[in-house]
Amino acid sequence: MSPYMPGEIDNTWNDPRQRAPLVVGESASFHGVTEKICAVAEAPRPPKAWYIGFAVAFTFLNILGVMIFYLLFTGVGVWGMNRPNMWAFDITNFVFWVGIGHAGTLISAILFLFRQKWRTGINRFAEAMTIFAVVCAGTFPGIHVGRVWFAYWLFPIPNQMSMWPNFFSPLLWDVFAVSTYATVSILFWYMGMVPDLATFRDRATTKIRYFAYGLFSLGWRGSNRHWHVYERAYLILAALATPLVLSVHSVVSFDFAVSQVPGWHTTIFPPYFVAGAIFSGFAMVITLAIPARQLFGLQDFITMRHLDNMAKIILVTSMLVGYAYLMEFFIAYYSGSPFDRFHFLNREFGNMFWAGWIMFGCNAIIPQVFWFKWFRQNPWALMIICALVNVGMWFERFVIIVTSLSRDFLPSSWHWYTPSYVEVLTLMGSFGLFSTLFLLFCRYLPMVAMAEVKSVLPQANPHNVTGEPNPTGYQPVLTSDEKH
């Protein structure tokens, strides 16, 4: 139990005879859930910290806008790229953000299919994060091309030239993979939100809120028929989204694996990228969840148990990623390819060795502390380690892209890479975009899937109405509307 969060209820025991409660404290009732979640959006004004965060985020969003404007009107040369480093921050950021966007769908789709009930506390939150990350990710391939005004040629649009895109190119697969992923994620997120939006609508006190939530709740009345259709659709979307979790980052990894640059041309990339994406996605969920639950008082929903579970996933994926790192080394040695051998030596001991070690250290070594319970359950430790994981994962993409490109085949073409200020500010600006969207989400939309959380409360279990032993010692008080 954290010393920093007095009053928090410990639900992190592992007693196989008893399921630990997923919602704790005063919120562990149908009414409690509704009140607690709606309170965030219905409060007359958000906490001060929200304003500060929003000001910072919005500033960076504006910086992003200025940087993109400058880029588009001037040329890609305002970034620090050169030959041979034709990609650098742009694609690094793209892959980084796409990776972040993996946790949401994993939580909402795969964990749903596996009946992992603890997902309900964090899934809305993670899905929103996914969508905002995909928005950030989608920005970069869009603006990084030399002639942005023709970027639509990437899409197979019938045209007078009878010209199709090149279906051999992994970049084209990217277009399909990421756009499909974005579409399904948004649908999934929005559809799951409809019952909660209806709750907001029903509780609305102003006309604007009533109209806006009313519009987006699509006339949800909560009838049995609605619930039936909803749950069926949710299941289908979850089934659709599940392969996407694996496919998107696999396809993104093809950008590299299909090419022949030493350090890119590796068959391990698809699973390695997916593991890395889940790894970084969960790290980002924790990084955001810890301050958010504190700020909006969601400790009852995002409990220590949730954090503990996520830390365990991070530990597993960290080891997967670490295994992939080592396996790359082994294969480079075992293949006998002098280019690959050189590349991996160069990655750890060459002129950009620091980037290689940041990646290896942050991703494969530091998360090993999650073997210890204290680290899994101390919010500060979790925050710091997860932030480091995010740094490490950004560097992983940077190392793969820049270290590989900067020294490929002909030594005469080797060239150092230095980012320009525009690139750095664009990266920071993308965090601004992400944070702005996220803060708006926190303020105006249901951060926790109320309807789903209610379904995992002990009260929702038809066999449990008489009250199963309640280890928290908290006796739910049934409110009048829940009695019938």
Next chain:
Amino acid sequence: MPSMKGKNPLKGKKYWRSLNEVADAPEFKEFVAREFPSQASEFIGGGESRRNFLKIMGASAALAGLASCRRWPEEKLTPYAHRPANRMDGVPVHYATAFERGGMGQGVIAVSFDGRPIKVDGSPTHPLNMGASDIYLQGDVLNVYDPDRSRGPVTRDGGKRSESTWEDFEAAAKKIDKTRLVVLSEASRSPSVARLRGQLVAAGAKWFEFEAWSADNQRAGALAYFGRPLRAVPRLDAATIIVSIDADLFHGEPLSIKFNRDFAAGRKLRDSAKFAEAQMNRLYVVESGFSITGSMADHRRAVKPSAIPGFVAALAAKVGVAGATGAAAKELAEFVDALASDIDSASKTGQKTVLVAGSRQPAEVHAAVAAINAKLAAPVEYYADPEDPRAETGWSTHADQLSAFAQAAAGAGTVLVIGCNPALTAPANIKIADVLKKVTSIHIGTHEDETAQISAWHVPQAHFLEAWGDVRTFNGAVSVAQPLIEPLFGGRSTIEILSLLLGDKKQGEDIVRETAGADYLKGRLTDWNWKKALFDGVVENSARKSESPVPGAAAAAVFGKLSGAVKSGEIELALFAGALFDGRYANNGWLMEMPDPMTRVSWENPLIVSPKTAARLGLVSDDVVEIHAGSSSIRAATYVLPGHADDALSIAVGYGRKGLGSVADGIGGDAWALRGDGTMLISDVKLVNTGERPIVACVQDHHTIDAVGKNRMYTEVPELVVEGTFAQYKKKPALGTRKIVALSIFDEHSYEPGQPWVMAKWGMAIDLTTCTGCSACVVACQAENNVPIVGKQMVYRGREMHWLRIDRYFKFARDEKTGAPAGDLSQGSALGSGVDPTDVQVVHQPILCMHCENAPCEEVCPVAATTHSHEGLNMMTYNRCIGTRYCSNNCPYKVRRFNFFDFNAGHTYGEKENLYTPNLLRDDLDELLKMQKNPQVTVRSRGVMEKCTYCVQRIENARIQILAKNRQDAGNAKFPDGAVVTACQQACPTDAIVFGDLNDSKSRVSQLQALAQVYGLLDTELNTKPRTQYLAKVRNNAGDLDRGLYNEHTASEGWFFENTEEPSEKTEKAKG
């Protein structure tokens, strides 16, 4: 080019208005002076307008008749009913013309496109060029369109500059007292100049000749040895052993183009039917710097400049020249012995040896070299030079001419400076500025250079493509120069101005014809002969016979003067002519941006230091040092170059300009200022490290390389540049090349003839044995393909646009067992790449698009902007490219270039030190630069990828002609060998680049690609099937003079099959 906005603006109007001078009809003048579209009203109007219209048509036809010398009028609204003779829109016209540099005539073929010269190449009939070029020749066409060229006569009174007119100048010229006229002219062997000079001198004028980068030390040496200042023309093609004594044979010497060709003629192993019977010459080089000639050497020693006379004396003594005594410095003793014994054994089998000394060597060395050559009966031709003005006044060197001029000018009424720039290039001990300021001086030049800035008058000189003229080359053969374009800025040629001074004011063509009638076409000046001379590019039977001089009276004394011919000092400095020659190409962006073949630095003239000396002085690359010599000092960035002589420095001249133009100004340091007297070898310099480290735009190996990268280079480069010795080649011509047997699960495209659309299977062979790294191909490619320059900052950032680059790799002695570098590597740490600074070789490898059959770039382009043609070209569709840059990432050769900015329109080098200044919306291309662009090649905008196309525009031109000829049987039409010549191939003086049809087994490229020593770069590793193939480099060492440098390299771990003599058999076996 920088914008002309705000500075001497040149609008389209002004440019087109110069047509007035074209057609003399006053109505036409008036008509053309009007602007479109008001002209359109003329056509709709009444009868009078119709008359005007007919006049225009008449005038246009007249222009067409004048052919070579006129720009076409802009006629947007007058389509022809009948095509005028000699004109077909969009079809380039070729003209033979000529120019001279440093008094050496060169013949060129200029390509004119709708009246604009866009490209020049060496004339195939000219004895010097024989079709080939050097960087200067290729770059010269850009000078025509230099926006910083002077635009009209200018007067200066004190510091006050005012623009004047030709009328004013003519009026002033009339008043000149010819008896008090003193002329300082650039070297010129033009018969017309000589004739007019004769008239001026007869009228009492005094004439002096001055070239800063002068080859006349050789002639001073001949004067000492033979008693006559003969021009020596060593025949490298007739010699088996070539000894270069501080001579950069392949760059910057007057005969460099010929040297390149003749040298390569002795190394064409590829041409001998049986490899065991191949012959190969051997090049010994002794020099202080590390020139491209040194990089081609079979044996080389780097010594201080002051050690070179001793070397010559010792060699002379060894080969038994009478009167020669002396011993070489101890580091050269072994070298001299080996060389002398090699010469001896060669002469026993009747093989010839020739020695060549460099232009900057003093006359004493040249005299001694002439003596040794005479003793060895070396193949050297000697030619008299009767047009030399100094022949009349008593021959003296250019440095002495300048002092004599300074004395004569003191009492002169008027001083006329033609073409040269003594205010920049004069030695410090001649205060030329004081001389010119005291008298009324007239400067004739293309730019308002340093001399113009202190002269009372500056009048613009026409470019050679704008003027009539005639030139003589080394053997006296005359070429007539004809203009391709009316002077863009109203410049006049030297002969026109001289004629003006003589009071005749004749047109250039009349002057030249008059000279022809009096001189080289004497008695046979008919219209037919005149046209034939223009057509051929060389006047028939104008070449002289070489002389057979006998040693003169003072010949015995030449060795006595050798010792002390070059002063020695603790640290000696040698000046050399880099990319800018003597500085006359300083405002030429192509040459400024061309990376030096040895240092790979552009936009800079770094001070080149050896690793040991750098370590001793505490310098590393990029350190800015102050160089003090005598009373002068300049600043320059350091470049540590392995293989450079210790305790010696080298720096290129012509940089560090002020007020010349937007490219040249403020780049590098003015090394001319360091010359105390006339010599290019400066005995004692002091260096002060300023501690500054600015950016130096080096395109290769610039950044410090760590141990991992270093080790990789040690093992990889020998596989990229396959190299062997001549002895190894004779045993096994495949050398270290390898082949891989790659079995494909797909049916590979065959590109066989007979398939629809397949007229050829294009391929290229590059012979590393003959490539000297002269870089003419780099500039030729830039000129042909509208490749923009990007400026220093962008080069520094690795964004240069050259489609063809020449990679330079160092090779050093390696321990046979460990493969590690031999020698003390710690000294090399200053460079970062850690090479043994004593035993170094350099290889040049031209890299352009390989046109892989399995092109990695094509598959990854998402919009199919880069695709494969039916004939195997890897094509780039600029209009389709959206700039994802994935193709460049996947290209293992990194030959693709990306337009990070709108380089073609951008003013990238206005701000040389700053970042590219963005223009938010695309600017139009500079009007002047538009004129130079090749209209058959797209001018790429920002955001698109570009690369070598194998000059696809030339292929398509040839195809159109071939198909037009074979209309009946177009399906079977083939390209005859040589029908398509790429720009790089055309420029190459050593014929190292061969292009053609691989389906034609008799084509040269097919035969070369069938040789055993051929390999595809990274082909075995990646199976890219490159169409560009390399012929392994062969060096011809004599014994183990360079300990370990000739070790056979071993291929890396057993991935690949070693190539055998018959690779095809092995392939068959493996398949079976």
